[in-house]
Amino acid sequence: MAAECLACGMSVPAGVATCPKCDAVLDEQTDGSVLHRDIAHQHETVAQAMSKLTQALQDCRRSHACGVRLAVGRGVIREEVMRQLSWLITNGEILDFDHDEGNTGAIMVIMRRCRRQAPKPSGGKRSGQKP
Numbered sequence: 001m002a003a004e005c006l007a008c009g010m011s012v013p014a015g016v017a018t019c020p021k022c023d024a025v026l027d028e029q030t031d032g033s034v035l036h037r038d039i040a041h042q043h044e045t046v047a048q049a050m051s052k053l054t055q056a057l058q059d060c061r062r063s064h065a066c067g068v069r070l071a072v073g074r075g076v077i078r079e080e081v082m083r084q085l086s087w088l089i090t091n092g093e094i095l096d097f098d099h100d101e102g103n104t105g106a107i108m109v110i111m112r113r114c115r116r117q118a119p120k121p122s123g124g125k126r127s128g129q130k131p
């Protein structure tokens, strides 16, 4: 499966770490989107929820999302997920995580820095040029 460099649009083979055209680090590229995963509302056991967590993080890594929003409920799964995420930060697997604003049943996991792409000159108005 080929991927696409978000910086220059070049199609690059899967498994390539940096874009051969513009040297962008493909793994760190994000389009700013966020995945959503519910890992705790179908009577999951803690073990099942943790395996869903792993799957969600893998999905996020394979996509261009900058993070994944996890619905974890308010019980023991939530505690276990937060413990695991703390460990993953120490390990460098994820960047950060945060309780989703105003909703204690969800956790936002940050896997890539949401940087705005450099604005492209195309499509905008050009100053000082007349047709």
Ligand SMILES: [Zn+2]
Pocket (backbone or CB within 6 Å): 005, 006, 007, 008, 009, 010, 019, 020, 021, 022, 023, 024
């Ligand atoms: Zn590129």
